[in-house]
Every structure is written in C-alpha cells, then in structure tokens.
Amino acid sequence: MNRKATALDVAKKAGVSRSAVSLVLNGRGDGNVAKESQDRIRQAAEELNYSPNAIALSLRNQRSRVIGILSDEVVVSPFDGNIIGGADDVARARGFVTVVMDTERDTARDASAIETLLDRQVDGLMYVTVGLKPIEVPHGMLRVPSVLANCYDEHPQPQLHHVIPDEVTGGREATEHMLELGHRDIALLAGSEDSPAAPLRVQGYRDAHAAARLPVHEDRIFMAGWDIDAGFHGAMKVLDGVSPSERPTAIMCANDRLAVGVTLAAARLGLRVPEDLSIMGYDDETRIADTMVPSLTTMALPLREIGRAAMTTLLDAIEGTGETGSGAPVETMVPCRLVVRESTGPAPTR
Amino acid sequence: MNRKATALDVAKKAGVSRSAVSLVLNGRGDGNVAKESQDRIRQAAEELNYSPNAIALSLRNQRSRVIGILSDEVVVSPFDGNIIGGADDVARARGFVTVVMDTERDTARDASAIETLLDRQVDGLMYVTVGLKPIEVPHGMLRVPSVLANCYDEHPQPQLHHVIPDEVTGGREATEHMLELGHRDIALLAGSEDSPAAPLRVQGYRDAHAAARLPVHEDRIFMAGWDIDAGFHGAMKVLDGVSPSERPTAIMCANDRLAVGVTLAAARLGLRVPEDLSIMGYDDETRIADTMVPSLTTMALPLREIGRAAMTTLLDAIEGTGETGSGAPVETMVPCRLVVRESTGPAPTR
DNA sequence: TTGAAAGCGGTACCAG
DNA sequence: CTGGTACCGCTTTCAA
Numbered sequence: 001m002n003r004k005a006t007a008l009d010v011a012k013k014a015g016v017s018r019s020a021v022s023l024v025l026n027g028r029g030d031g032n033v034a035k036e037s038q039d040r041i042r043q044a045a046e047e048l049n050y051s052p053n054a055i056a057l058s059l060r061n062q063r064s065r066v067i068g069i070l071s072d073e074v075v076v077s078p079f080d081g082n083i084i085g086g087a088d089d090v091a092r093a094r095g096f097v098t099v100v101m102d103t104e105r106d107t108a109r110d111a112s113a114i115e116t117l118l119d120r121q122v123d124g125l126m127y128v129t130v131g132l133k134p135i136e137v138p139h140g141m142l143r144v145p146s147v148l149a150n151c152y153d154e155h156p157q158p159q160l161h162h163v164i165p166d167e168v169t170g171g172r173e174a175t176e177h178m179l180e181l182g183h184r185d186i187a188l189l190a191g192s193e194d195s196p197a198a199p200l201r202v203q204g205y206r207d208a209h210a211a212a213r214l215p216v217h218e219d220r221i222f223m224a225g226w227d228i229d230a231g232f233h234g235a236m237k238v239l240d241g242v243s244p245s246e247r248p249t250a251i252m253c254a255n256d257r258l259a260v261g262v263t264l265a266a267a268r269l270g271l272r273v274p275e276d277l278s279i280m281g282y283d284d285e286t287r288i289a290d291t292m293v294p295s296l297t298t299m300a301l302p303l304r305e306i307g308r309a310a311m312t313t314l315l316d317a318i319e320g321t322g323e324t325g326s327g328a329p330v331e332t333m334v335p336c337r338l339v340v341r342e343s344t345g346p347a348p349t350r
Numbered sequence: 351m352n353r354k355a356t357a358l359d360v361a362k363k364a365g366v367s368r369s370a371v372s373l374v375l376n377g378r379g380d381g382n383v384a385k386e387s388q389d390r391i392r393q394a395a396e397e398l399n400y401s402p403n404a405i406a407l408s409l410r411n412q413r414s415r416v417i418g419i420l421s422d423e424v425v426v427s428p429f430d431g432n433i434i435g436g437a438d439d440v441a442r443a444r445g446f447v448t449v450v451m452d453t454e455r456d457t458a459r460d461a462s463a464i465e466t467l468l469d470r471q472v473d474g475l476m477y478v479t480v481g482l483k484p485i486e487v488p489h490g491m492l493r494v495p496s497v498l499a500n501c502y503d504e505h506p507q508p509q510l511h512h513v514i515p516d517e518v519t520g521g522r523e524a525t526e527h528m529l530e531l532g533h534r535d536i537a538l539l540a541g542s543e544d545s546p547a548a549p550l551r552v553q554g555y556r557d558a559h560a561a562a563r564l565p566v567h568e569d570r571i572f573m574a575g576w577d578i579d580a581g582f583h584g585a586m587k588v589l590d591g592v593s594p595s596e597r598p599t600a601i602m603c604a605n606d607r608l609a610v611g612v613t614l615a616a617a618r619l620g621l622r623v624p625e626d627l628s629i630m631g632y633d634d635e636t637r638i639a640d641t642m643v644p645s646l647t648t649m650a651l652p653l654r655e656i657g658r659a660a661m662t663t664l665l666d667a668i669e670g671t672g673e674t675g676s677g678a679p680v681e682t683m684v685p686c687r688l689v690v691r692e693s694t695g696p697a698p699t700r
Numbered sequence: 701t702t703g704a705a706a707g708c709g710g711t712a713c714c715a716g
Numbered sequence: 717c718t719g720g721t722a723c724c725g726c727t728t729t730c731a732a
Contacts, residue, residue, distance in 0.1 A: 054466075055414065099450075102434075102435065119404040120404045120447070121405045228642050229642070233643075261643065263614065288578070291580075292578055293578060293614055
C-alpha cells in the first residue's frame with residue numbers, strides 16, 4: 001500500500017528535472033534531452049515501476065480519456081452487456097477507459113448519473129438500452145460529445161448520432177429463410193408493442209411475403225410478449241388440436257426465449273422439430289440458442305457491432321478524426337445476421 | 351459544451367474568495383463565514399449549477415471515491431451483473447462510484463486493468479467472477495483495500511477477504527425440499543468439475559441424504575456440463591425407455607439451464623411435470639426460471655447479496671468504519687434461497 | 701471573518 | 717539542451 005512513484009521520484013533517481021522526465025516519457029526526448037539522460041530516465045522509470053497519475057493528467061489536460069456509459073439495465077442483461085463489451089473493445093484499443101453506470105431502468109436516475117460522470121470529466125457519453133427504444137435524451141448529454149446505442153432520440157430533431165440494428169431487414173431475411181425452405185404458412189409470435197422492435201420485425205415479415213407475392217395471413221400474427229411462457233402458450237394456440245393440414249409449418253419468434261417456449265410446446269404435442277415444425281428465433285442469445293435441443297436457427301442481433309460502431313463514432317468525434325464539421329446527427333444501421341442451426345428445415349410435404 | 355462553473359466563478363459572483371466558497375459548500379461555513387456571505391455563496395452556486403470537479407478533488411484529497419471492479423465476464427452474464435448491481439447499490443448509497451473493467455476471461459489482462467485502475471487512484475478494488483472459482487490474486491490488488499466476490503484466493507494463506515455463496519447448504523436444502531415431497535430416488539445432474547461449485551452442491555446432496563438416513567445411489571449422479579443440451583441428454587439417459595418403477599421421480603439440476611433441458615426431455619417423453627417427474631433448478635436465472643412452463647423450483651444464488659456484502663466490507667475497510675485492526679482476512683458465506691414454483695411436487699405413488 | 705498561498709502530480713512554455 | 721515556473725480546480729492552513 002505504499003505510494004506509487006511520481007515523476008519527481010524518477011527525476012531525482014535519474015538526476016534530472018521533472019520536465020525532462022515528462023518529455024522523455026512522452027516521446028519528445030530527442031532534440032530536447034541528452035541521449036544519456038534519456039537512458040537514465042527510462043531506466044529509473046522502469047526500476048521505480050513508474051506510470052503517470054491519470055488523475056493529475058486529467059486535471060492538467062482537461063480531458064480524462066474516460067468515456068461514461070449509461071445503461072438502463074446492463075447488470076442483468078446479456079444484451080446491453082454485449083453492446084458495452086464491443087464499445088469497450090474499441091475504447092481500450094484507442095487508449096480510453098469506460099465507466100459504466102447502470103440506472104436499472106430508473107430514468108429518474110439518468111440526470112444524476114450524468115452529472116456524476118460529467119464531474120469526473122468524462123470526454124464523452126454513451127447511452128445504451130437493453131432493447132431498441134426511443135428515449136428522452138438527458139440534458140447533460142449535450143454538454144460533451146455523445147452517442148446513443150440501441151436507442152434513439154424521440155424528438156423530431158434529434159441532436160445525437162445513434163446506432164441501431166436493422167430490424168426490418170432482420171425480420172425480412174428471417175422470413176425469407178423460411179420461405180426458401182418452402183414454408184407458406186408461417187406463424188409469427190411478434191413480441192409486444194412495448195418495444196419498437198416488434199412492429200419493425202413484423203414489417204420485415206410482411207415485406208418478405210410481399211416480395212415473394214405471397215399473402216400474409218393476419219390471424220397468424222400474435223403480439224404475445226417476450227418470455228418462454230408466452231411462446232409456449234402462443235404455440236399451443238396455433239398447434240394444439242389443429243389438424244396437420246390446418247396448422248402452420250413454421251413459427252417465427254421475435255426472440256429466442258419465445259422459441260424455447262415454442263419448442264417446449266412442440267415436444268408436448270409430439271411434433272418433431274424441424275420435420276413437422278420449423279422454429280426460428282431472434283437475438284442469438286448466448287447459451288440459449290446454441291445449446292437448445294434442437295439448436296435454434298435465429299437472427300443474431302449485432303450487439304457487439306453496435307457497441308463498436310457507436311464507440312468508434314464517438315471517439316472520432318472526440319478526437320476530431322472524422323468530419324469535425326459534424327453536420328446533422330446521423331443514424332447508423334447495423335445489419336442482423338442469420339444463423340442457421342437445427343430448428344429449421346424444409347416444409348413438410350402434405 | 352461550454353465549460354462548467356468552477357469554485358472561482360461562484361466566488362466572483364458572490365463577491366467572496368474561493369476559500370469561502372469551499373468552506374460554505376462543505377458545511378464548515380458557520381463560525382468561519384458571515385451568514386450573509388454564506389447565503390450569497392449558496393445562491394450563486396445554485397444559479398451557476400455548480401458542483402465541484404471530482405478530478406481536482408481526487409488529486410487534492412488523494413482519494414477518488416471510485417471503486418474499481420474487475421470482472422472476468424460481466425458483459426455476457428446475468429450472474430456477474432447482479433453481483434455488480436448489488437455492489438453498485440451499496441457504493442452509490444455511500445457516495446462512491448464504481449468503475450467496471452471486464453477482462454473477458456483473459457486473466458492476462460488482469461494486471462494491466464488493475465494498473466489502469468490504480469493510475470486512476472481508485473480507493474479500492476473488487477474482483478468478481480461469473481462462477482465460484484479459485485483465482486490467483488493479481489499483485490496490484492494488495493496495494494489498495496480489496497475484496498473478492500464469488501471467488502477466493504487459491505493460496506494457502508489468503509490475503510483478501512472474500513464473499514461467496516454457501517453452496518453446500520444450498521445443495522442440501524434443495525435436496526431436502528425433494529425429500530420432504532417424498533422423493534427417494536433423486537437423480538442429480540451436477541454440472542462439471544471445472545467449477546468448484548459442482549462438488550459442493552453434490553456434497554449438500556449427500557449431506558441431506560445422510561441426515562435423513564437414506565442411501566445415495568452413486569449411479570444417479572452425473573457430471574454432465576451446464577447447458578441445455580447437457581440437461582436434455584442427461585435426462586434422456588435416466589428416463590428414456592426406463593419403466594416407471596425404475597426411473598427417478600425427481601431430477602435435481604446444478605443450474606436452471608440444465609433444468610430447461612430436462613423439462614424438454616420430459617415433454618418429449620410424455621412425462622408430466624411435476625406429476626410424473628419433479629425438476630429442480632439452481633441459480634434462479636432471471637427470465638428463465640420464472641417463465642418456464644412449468645415455472646422452475648430452484649435454489650436462488652444470492653448474487654445481489656454477495657455484491658452488497660462484498661462492497662460493504664470493502665468500504666468499511668476504506669473508511670475505517672469497522673474493525674480497522676483488520677485481523678486475518680475473513681470469509682463471508684451468503685446463504686442461497688429456495689424458491690418453490692411449479693416444477694416440483696409430491697413424489698408419485700407407485 | 702476573510703483572503704492569500706501552498707500543494708496534489710503532471711505538462712508545457714520560456715528563459716538561461 | 718536544461719531547469720524553473722505557471723497552471724489545471726480544489727482544500728486547507730495561516731496571516732491579516
């Protein structure tokens with residue numbers, strides 16, 4: 001617990017001034033400090049295990065190389081977590097540190113969290129949400145460069161850049177996968193209206209049908225919820241007691257937990273997956289989709305990529321790498337990725 | 351993006367010196383600053399929306415009120431996340447901020463992450479792991495007050511306090527729940543040896559049997575893994591093609607995902623849960639255990655409590671609240687909690 | 701009761 | 717090429 005070595009300690013040990021130490025250790029030694037001194041300095045620093053005090057640096061430079069991340073639910077969610085993971089990758093690679101503050105879905109805490117972060121001189125802010133959603137941008141975010149990940153400003157004239165998944169295309173490509181397998185009667189468990197992702201995925205489902213000149217059966221679309229039990233009951237409703245010729249040959253789910261419920265229902269009813277029924281998930285949730293029996297074909301949310309893209313945008317703005325001109329805030333859409341596993345197969349012939 | 355107000359701004363506006371501002375805003379105004387000035391200062395601070403610069407404070411006070419949290423896998427895990435959530439609750443309540451750094455299971459990154467944190471003058475460190483496990487304590491952790499959550503020092507003479515769940519008791523109480531329901535043939539899918547939690551839970555299973563003077567059937571214990579597919583295949587092995595009188599009436603799982611696999615297998619085999627087969631999980635994983643069909647009876651890991659306890663211990667050490675004497679490092683065991691839902695019921699009579 | 705000044709650890713400018 | 721010095725924002729001591 002003894003104090004860490006300071007630049008002064010190094011200077012003393014090397015028999016030079018603090019300024020010399022600073023210059024050398026920051027690569028501006030050549031032309032300013034004698035070669036010999038340079039060596040002594042570097043050696044002394046090494047021996048004392050010196051590294052500059054980041055706090056003092058922040059105070060001096062007026063920038064902390066810290067990015068504050070505000071998350072509405074990180075701590076219980078593999079979703080936010082992956083976004084933050086991607087963001088952190090990028091930040092670390094560029095010499096920044098991320099500080100995560102979790103408001104646990106309490107937007108009232110947003111403002112104070114941001115104030116705390118601002119007091120700590122964060123160089124930028126990122127707001128992350130678990131599910132795609134519109135948000136009221138906390139006022140403090142406009143005081144430093146900021147970006148939104150997986151959410152967007154609900155105001156007519158957004159002030160911040162946001163990065164979100166391309167849900168419509170995701171829904172469309174998921175549907176296309178089933179259509180290509182020959183399915184013509186595809187039920188859709190679409191989550192619920194509380195998330196803007198739901199209608200977007202439904203839109204994709206419709207688009208795919210339209211492109212293939214196939215009709216959409218409205219009574220096949222269910223807004224049920226997002227959990228295992230919702231998937232189970234939704235599936236029972238379309239499958240139980242329905243003759244093979246009347247029931248859908250595939251069920252598309254708005255997330256993987258719904259698909260787990262559907263799989264459970266299929267097992268109860270003695271239906272084989274995918275021979276009798278194909279099941280498609282969404283999200284590619286770790287440890288769920290890949291280990292289900294059968295493993296789930298799913299549309300992977302590009303969470304890490306969203307995090308990476310958002311952080312890249314943010315750091316570019318901070319470091320003035322990109323267009324510093326910063327025109328209107330931009331939207332970045334990241335594509336989802338189809339992951340084909342075992343739960344989907346050719347439509348049964350009947 | 352304009353600069354924040356500083357104490358000097360406040361002083362000017364109130365027509366006093368910086369020192370006065372500092373005194374008043376830190377509650378040491380009375381007896382030092384004229385009542386009138388105090389009011390003017392407070393009003394000026396209010397109007398300028400002043401809050402002190404945490405960076406400058408840290409430098410000046412040599413303490414940052416930041417706790418560094420090192421996690422091996424936070425970002426994809428609801429487990430670590432809950433521990434951190436609990437820790438953060440406590441930290442926030444006591445005026446500290448937490449900074450999370452995730453090493454993504456790469457222990458080689460531990461040292462550099464800790465160095466980064468130390469350079470930022472963190473007042474304390476906490477190391478969190480996803481699953482209970484022994485760790486090699488990174489050297490830097492000994493330089494500031496530190497604590498281990500959900501992990502423990504593997505060395506013979508541990509230097510740090512650690513907080514872990516009481517897995518043996520958890521395993522025992524889970525088993526007792528089944529025994530009380532009349533089950534006498536309880537299969538155990540015990541995870542795998544890669545986690546020290548597995549043998550501890552098995553120990554609890556044995557203890558419960560011993561206490562009830564019942565024999566343990568060794569061939570009912572399977573070290574299979576931790577995922578849904580492992581649960582499925584494990585269950586198929588004990589259930590498929592086995593006559594009702596020969597098969598176990600209950601299956602205890604070392605986590606909830608195994609229990610999902612078992613439930614799936616039971617559904618395939620036409621077994622009703624819990625009428626024909628009781629299923630018990632472990633962890634009480636959010637959005638899984640509570641929404642399964644049937645919902646899972648499970649042994650809840652006290653993750654938030656672990657985080658809270660660990661942070662409390664740490665802050666007490668930092669602030670010298672508790673025994674500052676700090677004798678030998680201590681171990682805190684937090685009990686697990688039985689959550690009874692629908693997947694367990696009385697043993698079938700046969 | 702108040703203001704001036706030192707110092708936390710570092711960087712950068714400027715005389716020497 | 718080198719060392720001295722001002723300054724980042726704040727707290728705290730000390731002298732007025």
